[in-house]
Amino acid sequence: MTTSPTTDVTASDSPGVSGAEIRLDRVTKRYPNTAAPAVEEFTMTIPAGKVVVFVGPSGCGKTTTMRMINRMVEPTSGTITIGGRDALHIDPDQLRRTIGYAIQQAGLFPHYTVAQNISVVPGLLKWDKKRIAARVEEMMDLVGLDPGTFANRLPRQLSGGQQQRVGVARALAADPPVLLMDEPFGAVDPITRGNLQDELMRLQSELGKTIVFVTHDFDEAVKLGDKIAVLGDRSTIQQYDTPDAILANPANDTVAGFVGAGASLKQLTLMRVRDVEYSTDEVMVVTEDEHPATVADRLTKAGRTYALVVDDRHRPLxxxxxxxxxxxxxxxxxxxxxxDAISTQSTLQDALEAILTEGGRAVVTGSRGEVVGTIDITTVTDVIAGVREEHGVGEAG
Incomplete structure (x- = not known):
């Protein structure tokens, strides 16, 4: 990131981490005329630069808990510190300008262009116009939207997935150390949802933010979370651990119910494309400006039949x-x-689905959507077979 926010919340000074540690200590929320609190004495430390996913049934208090971090819901009691600062002693408006917030269906202003939506918080922070324009372009590039094509479009002119990308860009525009995400991908189709999840993991690997992510989908929690908090009624913590630890040893019947059948197979989704040896030279890559006769000659000499055409930024076409x-x-x-191109952040399950869709081989992309290699079905099935054997998963597993 090239800019730094004007903020009362400071990021960690650890290398590669721009996020801030969040501590919630005995945080409670009581609403008037209710017998029981919505959230009761919630205590948790969220590490700087990590993705922590709150997962639980509807009405359990997970969204209320998350919204108390930026004081969109005011806690009744308890303390919240962000980067060592007491969040309850920071002006609420100033606090919210230093915490990114992304929600389902993006929540974009319908009469603002994409560029205007992304520039909202920098504008509130009184950035100058030149700095805001540069930041908008940077953010659009970061989330894979060409500024020349999309900057002046209105939200209604975008697909659901494109709207969510703009929502993430807007949330990150002022370079906040903390990003809160409330079921941001819940309203899009499964394929788009998977792509957006991959995009979030790619961004996080580059930015190192502290992300609190709310979902009711345990598979999404396993895919995205460095740690998962399985919450019960009143946001009581049933288990707070890494995905693989929860899959291997659910703490109680409530957690086991979320894990569901096939826990051993779910562990396979913890493996990423970056963890396997995908090919970097099996496919001939050519640019659009090459002459077809030259490409045909190169293919013939190499004994190959297919080439992958990329744009001037080496993105697959x-x-x-x-x-x-x-x-x-x-x-x-x-x-x-x-x-279905996949990224190095994609799970092997995502890779397998893309490979089957693409007919045996899928393109692997890097941090800016550029081609870094390909992966075929043999690579994935060999890895899966090895993991199944390691975990003792039988044919009926």
């Missing part, structure tokens, strides 16, 4: 077969669009 090149004067619009 299309697969092109050698027989599609004859008589062509340009690679523009030639070939089949790349479907």
């Amino acid at each position: 299309r697969w092109v077969h050698v027989r599609e090149l004859a008589g062509r004067s340009s690679l523009l619009q030639v070939g089949k669009p790349v479907g």
